[in-house]
Every structure is written in C-alpha cells, then in structure tokens.
Amino acid sequence: MSGLVLRGVGAGYGPMRVLEEIDLEVAVGERVGLVGLNGHGKTTLLRAVMGMAGWCDGERSWRGRSIARTAPHELARRGLILMPQGDAVFPGLSVRDNLESGAYLPAAWRRRAARRRRVLDLFPKLVPHLDQPAGTLSGGERRMLSVGRGLMADGELYLVDEPSLGLAPGIATGLVRALMSLELENGAMVIAEQNRSLLGGVDRIVRLHAGRIAEELPAAAAAVAEGR
Numbered sequence: 685m686s687g688l689v690l691r692g693v694g695a696g697y698g699p700m701r702v703l704e705e706i707d708l709e710v711a712v713g714e715r716v717g718l719v720g721l722n723g724h725g726k727t728t729l730l731r732a733v734m735g736m737a738g739w740c741d742g743e744r745s746w747r748g749r750s751i752a753r754t755a756p757h758e759l760a761r762r763g764l765i766l767m768p769q770g771d772a773v774f775p776g777l778s779v780r781d782n783l784e785s786g787a788y789l790p791a792a793w794r795r796r797a798a799r800r801r802r803v804l805d806l807f808p809k810l811v812p813h814l815d816q817p818a819g820t821l822s823g824g825e826r827r828m829l830s831v832g833r834g835l836m837a838d839g840e841l842y843l844v845d846e847p848s849l850g851l852a853p854g855i856a857t858g859l860v861r862a863l864m865s866l867e868l869e870n871g872a873m874v875i876a877e878q879n880r881s882l883l884g885g886v887d888r889i890v891r892l893h894a895g896r897i898a899e900e901l902p903a904a905a906a907a908v909a910e911g912r
C-alpha cells in the first residue's frame with residue numbers, strides 16, 4: 685500500500701528556498717533514514733510533510749489521500765506525528781503526566797494505560813521516575829520522555845528529528861534501537877539522523893544534499909558510511 689508520497693516538493697522560509705523537487709515514497713511498514721550534513725534540509729523536509737515549514741509546495745499524500753492542504757493539527761489527528769529535535773517535555777509536570785499529554789486524541793486517551801506500558805517497555809529507565817518532575821531528569825532520560833510522549837499518540841507516520849542529538853553515544857544507541865523495535869503496523873517512520881552508524885535498523889537510507897535527494901542507499905550502507 686502506498687504510504688507517504690512526496691512529488692516535486694519544495695519548501696523554505698520567506699524568500700529562502702531550502703528544498704527543491706523532492707520525490708520520495710515511504711511504504712507502509714517501512715522505516716527510512718534521512719541523512720545529510722547540518723543545514724541541508726532534513727528538519728525542513730520533516731516539517732514540510734506536516735505543512736510546518738515556512739512554506740511548501742508540490743504534492744504530498746499519506747495512504748492515498750492528499751495532505752498538501754491539511755492543517756498540521758488535522759494531520760496529527762490522522763496519526764502523523766512529528767517528534768522535533770531536542771526535548772519537547774513540560775519540565776514542571778511529572779514524567780507520567782508528560783506521557784499522558786502525548787495521548788491527546790480521544791482514542792489514544794482511552795488506551796493511555798496500555799500505551800504507557802508499551803512506551804515504558806521501550807524505555808524502562810523512565811519507570812522509577814514516573815512521579816518526578818520531568819525537569820529533574822538527565823538529558824538522556826528527557827529525550828526518552830520526549831520520544832515516548834510522541835509515541836503516546838495514536839500514530840501512523842512517525843517523523844523523528846535527530847533523536848541522538850547531544851546524547852552520549854551509549855544512550856543514543858539505546859534510544860534509536862528502541863525506535864527501531866517499535867511495531868509499525870499500518871504506519872511508517874522517517875528518522876532524520878546525522879549519525880548514519882545508528883541507522884542499522886532502517887530499510888533504506890536517503891541522503892539530502894543542498895535541499896535535494898542526492899542518493900538512496902540500502903540500509904547496509906549505514907554501518908560503513910558513518911561521517912560521510
């Protein structure tokens with residue numbers, strides 16, 4: 685089944701064009717790694733899928749329905765989840781409440797206990813901290829919480845932006861491994877990551893260069909091409 689389809693997508697901010705003529709398909713069930721140097725447009729591409737770049741044009745669809753003119757909050761309702769760079773957590777709320785805030789749609793809210801168990805299976809380090817304010821967590825734990833909060837939504841398409849950024853290598857590896865082990869069911873995942881060696885679990889790697897897709901590589905390229 686067709687999943688995410690981008691055809692001739694361009695995007696930018698004000699007068700600046702960042703992405704040009706992006707053609708990309710991500711099938712249902714597929715996990716795609718998005719690599720490229722700083723500033724070459726990875727974040728902008730994830731935002732463009734959600735209609736959250738400054739502007740974007742071209743055709744975008746998810747599971748056969750156009751999403752080009754759909755508001756970001758409506759896309760979130762349809763299960764398109766953007767997990768932004770950094771730590772999207774509420775520091776004054778407990779870890780438990782942060783997780784629950786991710787289950788903001790009625791269906792996810794009804795199943796929040798089961799969803800929380802699933803997230804805590806992926807990130808068991810959060811369990812002892814459930815009643816603690818998120819602001820007291822370490823950097824690695826905050827990132828786990830931020831990603832875990834994204835997973836509390838009833839997601840189908842997960843757009844994950846540089847989950848390893850700023851984390852110690854061992855922690856980053858564990859976090860990305862958890863994302864790779866997530867059951868996608870009817871969904872898909874695009875994971876932007878500068879550190880290609882972390883992307884061993886993806887199905888395919890797409891490299892962005894200067895706002896264009898420079899090459900598509902099999903996942904095996906992850907292990908050998910670090911730092912390119």
Ligand SMILES: Nc1ncnc2c1ncn2[C@@H]1O[C@H](COP(=O)(O)OP(=O)(O)OP(=O)(O)O)[C@@H](O)[C@H]1O
Binds near residue numbers: 697700722729846
């Ligand atoms: N909100 C914004 N307003 C104006 N320019 C922006 C904005 N966000 C990004 N840019 C610019 O767009 C270009 C692409 O940035 P983008 O964040 O998409 O790259 P990236 O590959 O994700 O890099 P990084 O890993 O640093 O986030 C850069 O030149 C950046 O300065």
